Amino acid sequence: MKEKKIIESVLVRYGLVHRITSREKGRIYLSGRKGLVKILSGKGRDRFRIKAVLKFYYMLKHLGFSLTPVSALRFAQGMGALAFVFIMVFSFALYRNYGHDSTVAERTAGEQVRLVSQSGTLSRAADKSGSLFHDKYIREKEKFLTGSGSCAVMSIPKGAVLIAGPETLFSLDKYSVNETSIYIERGFLFSRVRNPYGAVYSVKTSSVIATVKGTSFAVTAGKGASLVEVLKGTVTAADKETGTVHEVQAGFCFSNGKVLPLSEKRLQVLRKLDSTDSGDPSSASGVVKYFGSASGGSGFKEALEKYGRVDEITLYSGRRYRGVILSRGENYRVMTARGIVHIPAREIKNTVTRKK
């Protein structure tokens, strides 16, 4: 700048300039800030608060705000109140999340599904002799097997409770933030899903995929046939053979590509399972008694013993079922070696009963 240079040269020439180094200028600036705090706080105890307010005041001034110290104080108070509300809201949200979903911590430790309770035995399929005990964790892709007359209650940190019936072979197929998937090779698995985060929860068998977003339902898997029974909410059942997808509402079941109503007796059993306390270590002993009528695998042998007969059912389609007819009416409820099957009466060509 031309005029600046001229004036500076003239003032220097006549000894009117007293230059101060940049370092000293910085020290003067800091000394000024300290001095103002000292003068304003005097002998009072408010030194810390005045210092904070002035720091904020100068910060805002440098940002181009035109204000007084007291308006800076009000601004700071407002910001503080806002920050407090913000922290409280987020703390509450975090607290709620912690209660329902401790996925991050669980995943970091590699610990996912916890065995809450068991009645009888639950072992790794690869090592049948090594039983799992209470509070053990179940890891992804590991296959588990419940013993004959046994059942296991497990809890998933993402808000689900699983009850595996007797002789059930299952594995935790996938466990991530967005998706939980369980595969049942055979047996019975009841799921109570409380999923407030919209993550996908599915139970797969060789013939069906049952997908839910918060409901209570049971899946029974046998050789080539599966049964999906819904107590609460809605389950999307995809038939792997035909590729069709069915919406199964509460009080209905899905079997052999058809959606049929559940009997009241059956619903009562499922309700009992649904009311299982996932935090109670003795809960499995309380529910194991329901599995005589809940799952197909071991129930078939018991039914044979109980009824002393075997029914052979032939459908118009040529398909045949061998088992015990538990109930008749609009839908036949048949206990087979692969689980309970519901067959509409109009599809049945004939039934033959053989005494054992």
Next chain:
Amino acid sequence: MSVAEKLSSESTRRFVECYDLYFSLVFSSVYSRVGNFHDAEDISQEVFLRLHDKIEEVNEPRKWIFGCLKNVVMDHYKKKSNSDLDIDVLLNDVTMGYVNGFRDARVIIKECLDQVLEESGYRDAAIFELVSMYGYTFRETARHLNMNYKQVIYRYRALAAKLLEKLRTRGISDPGDLL
């Protein structure tokens, strides 16, 4: 008295304004002549402490501050009786902006400077003095006076033009001749 009450008073608002405007100027003025940072710090703080106590009675802060500066310097060096500094020389020098005495070109320049500074606003005068007399850059001046950088440049330019005009009226058509 709570912090809010203390800061919301009109006297505090006025004091902070004066402090922001004059502290760096007073400190630089004292330090450039005394040469001792701690002495300059004590003197400047004492001046502003007195201003804080009397702010409600002060009408012309700039004149009051530089007037008070004389007394504070005197008191300070009286306490330090073993000081080698010549107080008279120091006083004349420190408050040089308000003392006449020379009859050469320097006097003319100083008179013009004083007139321009008096005619302009306090903020403009502070900017000009910090930049021209104590070698502050525009950015440093903006920081010390809590102002916008562009504002500082604009105000300095206006004042520099006034000074050159004033010198012209006193017969110095080209300031380059003074060099």
